[in-house]
Amino acid sequence: MTTSMNHVIGVDLGGTKTAAGVVAPSGEVLMSETIPTMNRAGGEAILDATAALITGLVERAADAGISVSGVGIGSAGVIDAVVGSVVSATDAIHGWAGTALVAGLSSRLSLTAPSVRTVRAVNDVHAHALGEAWLGAAAGSSSSLMVAFGTGVGGSFVLGGTPVLGHRFVGGHVGHFASPFAYTDGVALPCVCGGSGHVEAIASGPALYEAFLRFGGSAVDAVDTRGVFALASAAHDAAPAAGSADGRAAALCAIDVGAAAAGQAVGGLINILDPETVVISGGLADAGELWWKPMEFALRQELLAPLASVPVVRARLGNTAAIVGAAKLVLK
């Protein structure tokens, strides 16, 4: 059995789970594993668990004759990609801010997986976008803008194979600019960032559910964003009535407004950045035509004439995007 060099491990470290995979130089994910992120246990405990996850994969790879030379990490939070530390993070991962992510993993792996010589980290959204830019929906494009609409709204502009991380590694916070849709009766909706009137405050999944309630929907008809889509689908398909008539109307309105806000925001970003390809990702992008159609309509309405034919495509790699993108950080 010959040893295959130049394989690496990509890690997608999120608020609820951490997935890692052994990635070939081609980008193929050969084996992978997922663990819950110990999001209440503090940074050091997460590093211990992540190092164990990586070590296990290195050993599985070795059994298959594969040597792992590097680890790339896409992590929740603002990640200093030069120092390799967590600059800041929401409370979704308690004690994550301030963690010496790269140094802490490197020292642990030096004992358990000495073949790993390089460890790098970026924010998970940037890893996700890099994966799609390399092998997914934007493969072959010289530049791409990915915007993900899910629990939050985030994105990344990938230029010449490199995500634009920003001078303080805060770049890509595309959910935090003003949206005319994020005002009700002239009052700006509060945003999770502490500001108000932002895209995320109307176009994220949870914001869509809040809009449903504002439009007269009730928790009896739908308990979450998924429920809003189920209700709207039933209304749309003229299926046997699900929920109340008011609830169905509120669901359709909330989806229309959230999708229009999303599309208008992405359209404006296209005018600013002029990416070759635009990739839309996240749970809402996967929710079907009910969201996609008004989103793309609003997006195209925003575009300057020379941008009219910009391709706008759905993300393609699913959950492996961030693993593959993180791996790319350390692949030669």
Added chain:
Amino acid sequence: MTTSMNHVIGVDLGGTKTAAGVVAPSGEVLMSETIPTMNRAGGEAILDATAALITGLVERAADAGISVSGVGIGSAGVIDAVVGSVVSATDAIHGWAGTALVAGLSSRLSLTAPSVRTVRAVNDVHAHALGEAWLGAAAGSSSSLMVAFGTGVGGSFVLGGTPVLGHRFVGGHVGHFASPFAYTDGVALPCVCGGSGHVEAIASGPALYEAFLRFGGSAVDAVDTRGVFALASAAHDAAPAAGSADGRAAALCAIDVGAAAAGQAVGGLINILDPETVVISGGLADAGELWWKPMEFALRQELLAPLASVPVVRARLGNTAAIVGAAKLVLK
């Protein structure tokens, strides 16, 4: 007299005038000249006049013992920086769209100024931003965002010494994304791009004058944006009453709204791009504290916490910014 090599000419080709200067490798503008742009005469006539302008400067430089090796052009319109042609342009320069800018100038200069071996062109706003990034308000920054508020609203993100031109060379149209301020009574204000509700529709100089009229100001009190500022300054300084009381109130309101829209827009862009330095330029940036203060207040209110201390500075190079930036395109 020794001949000094490696000097170039930078050209700033705008809708009303064309300025050119001989630029030393240090960025110093040694001699310059300005002519009216023949904006009704068509592309070929403009190329003739521009080639004559450049040739005159090359001859003046030669008299001073300076050899000019290249010409960089910052031009109005969407400029294909690879092919060197005008992709599209507004009617401010009749017949400019479609002009073979670089090829047309090169062939003319090959006869009259054979020392010129390299000609390159980009859009003028990108040249302007590159000048400020190289030697002006953002000198020494690894990345900068320049936004200019004047007749229109435009900008450029300069990353590692290179303006991000965009895949179709449309990047930097930062005036054309949605602004909550660009809605009156829920109706979006029309934008010059053909869209509506955009930043430029409320934050440009002409938009500020339109807002003055909407707020009850009249042409008796102020005939243009400059007049609105004069009126507001008089009100603000409690100077002997200029114009009507309604006019003064409308002027103050229009400036506040335009400035707030400008600041909110730039703040959102900072969250997205995280530039090391932010440069504000254009006529409104030069209009004094009456505009700058509400602009910067709105800008800082928008910022995510880790961006709170981003430097926001006024452009420094004035009219020479685009000449110097255009020159940088062809300086080694």
